[in-house]
Amino acid sequence: MKNKRxxxxxxxxxxxxxxxPPLETDFRREKSCRQYLVILARIILAAVxxxxxxxxxxxxxxxxxxxxxxxxLDGSFLLYTVAIVLPWIELLCGISLITGIFIRGTSLVxxxxxxxxxxxxxxxxxxxxxxxxxxxxxxxxxxxxxxxxTYAWKKILENTALLGFSLVxxxxxxYRFVSLRSRGRRQG
Amino acid sequence: MEIKRTIIQAIAVCCASTLFAFTYNAFSxxxxxxxxxxxAEKIAKDLDKSAGNITVIDLKKFREMNKEGIIxxxxxxxxxxxxxxxxxxxxxxxxxxxxxxxxxxxxxxPWSSLVxxxxxxxxxxxxxxxxxxxELGYKNIFVFEGGFSKWKEEGLPVKKGLE
Numbered sequence: 158m159k160n161k162r163x164x165x166x167x168x169x170x171x172x173x174x175x176x177x178p179p180l181e182t183d184f185r186r187e188k189s190c191r192q193y194l195v196i197l198a199r200i201i202l203a204a205v206x207x208x209x210x211x212x213x214x215x216x217x218x219x220x221x222x223x224x225x226x227x228x229x230l231d232g233s234f235l236l237y238t239v240a241i242v243l244p245w246i247e248l249l250c251g252i253s254l255i256t257g258i259f260i261r262g263t264s265l266v267x268x269x270x271x272x273x274x275x276x277x278x279x280x281x282x283x284x285x286x287x288x289x290x291x292x293x294x295x296x297x298x299x300x301x302x303x304x305x306x307t308y309a310w311k312k313i314l315e316n317t318a319l320l321g322f323s324l325v326x327x328x329x330x331x332y333r334f335v336s337l338r339s340r341g342r343r344q345g
Numbered sequence: 346m347e348i349k350r351t352i353i354q355a356i357a358v359c360c361a362s363t364l365f366a367f368t369y370n371a372f373s374x375x376x377x378x379x380x381x382x383x384x385a386e387k388i389a390k391d392l393d394k395s396a397g398n399i400t401v402i403d404l405k406k407f408r409e410m411n412k413e414g415i416i417x418x419x420x421x422x423x424x425x426x427x428x429x430x431x432x433x434x435x436x437x438x439x440x441x442x443x444x445x446x447x448x449x450x451x452x453x454x455p456w457s458s459l460v461x462x463x464x465x466x467x468x469x470x471x472x473x474x475x476x477x478x479x480e481l482g483y484k485n486i487f488v489f490e491g492g493f494s495k496w497k498e499e500g501l502p503v504k505k506g507l508e
Contacts, residue, residue, distance in 0.1 A: 217370065217377045218440050222422075225468070233469070237379035245366035249358055261347075262354020269355075327351075 195329050198322035199254045202267060205319060207251035212303025214244040223301025227281050244303075246270065254326075264326035271320040274302070278316060282309045385472035385488040388479075397484025399475045404499065407460060407489045415458045418449075420470035421493065429503040431462065431496055436507070439463075439470040442477065455482050462489040462496075 213220040221240035230236040246266065253263040278300060285296050299306035370376040389399040402410070411417070411433075419426050419434040426436045435452070437445045453459065459478065463470040475486045497503060 214369075215373065215375050217375065221377070222440050222470075228467075233381060234379050237377055237381065241370045241377065241379060242363050242366040245369070246359060246362040249362045249365070253358065259354040259358055261351045262356070262358050265351050265355040266358050 191329060194325060198325045199260075202319065202322050202326070203251045203254035206247040206254075206267070209303035210244045210248035210251065213301075214248065217241050217244075220244070220301060223299065226298075226301070227277050228284060229277060229280065243270075260326070264323055267323040268320065268327050271316060271323050275313065275316045275320060278309065278312055282313070285309075381473065384469075385475050385490075388472060388476040397479070397486070399479055399486045399488065401488050401490050402460070404489070404491050404495055407487075407491075410458070410460060410487065415460050415487075416453055418459055418461045418474070419493075420461055420463045420474045421468075425464060425493075427506055429493070429497070429505050431493065432502055432504040434462075434508075437461075437474065439474040439477075442474075450481070453483070456485070458485040458487065459483055460487045460489050462492050465492045465494040466490055468492055 217237070217240045220243075221236055224230055224236060224240060230239060247270075250263045250267055253259050281298070282293070282296050285291055285298070286293060294308065294310055296309040297306065298309060300309075300312050302312075385399055385401050389401075417431060417434040418437045419430050420437055420439045421430075422438050422440070423436060426434075426438075430436075435449055437449045459475075461471040461475050461478075471488050471492065475488050479486055
């Protein structure tokens, strides 16, 4: 139907059509590639953070004990508040990534907390290395993230990857979960 | 505009989380009071002292008392306890209060002197456990302030494994 209509018009529209396609398909391919990256980042971040949140959401006392091991928050009120609120921030961020509601704000929150986690973990590793003369690759701890105890260098790599994904989301303009639907309107 | 909207959304996410978190914490069985005091001296100030007291002691006083026959309680976790504890200490992980209260409390006479310690001078498990045991009726409670790290620093004997 579309082709018929174009044939009816004068030559300029036809010329336009002939010139346009390669440009447009290139643009689209690049666009869909970025969209897949965004979808991947959303799925991975949502899975990690929701799993981590459920690990500690009902154990604020144990979690506060684990935060205390970082030797950064020693004061009681701030420590307990973090222990109560942080798992919920993680859970809500995970839900937001799945549903697509407030996703831009969520990616900002996730970037901020991932940077904080990274700094805390590195600080703690330096602490452990300083006190016990442990080599960097041998530092082994329970980070209190809601996962099993592991080597610190693995945790640092994981956190860097998560931070990367959050930054991809923060600076991306493609937030639609299904990339082929509803062209033109941007969500976020 | 984009930046402004992003920041507003981020604040909204944080506020919603805080709201959910404190609401859940208020109704959950495992909820904690963020204003809880972790300092034994502060806890002791608020007590009704007619019956007894919570006293903070240092290493010297603790070693003197240890000879007289006291009940020593280790408020750290089970793995910390297995890695090394002060000889004669009973394991009572404060952060698993429920399960240890059933096991350990029947063994303790309410009139005996209890000395509680945790991992370091800054840890609060011993202070909080002291407050809770006082509420349960144990009146002669002492908190060894230096904790296990101080004991180890002095090169004093350490026992490994469960007793």
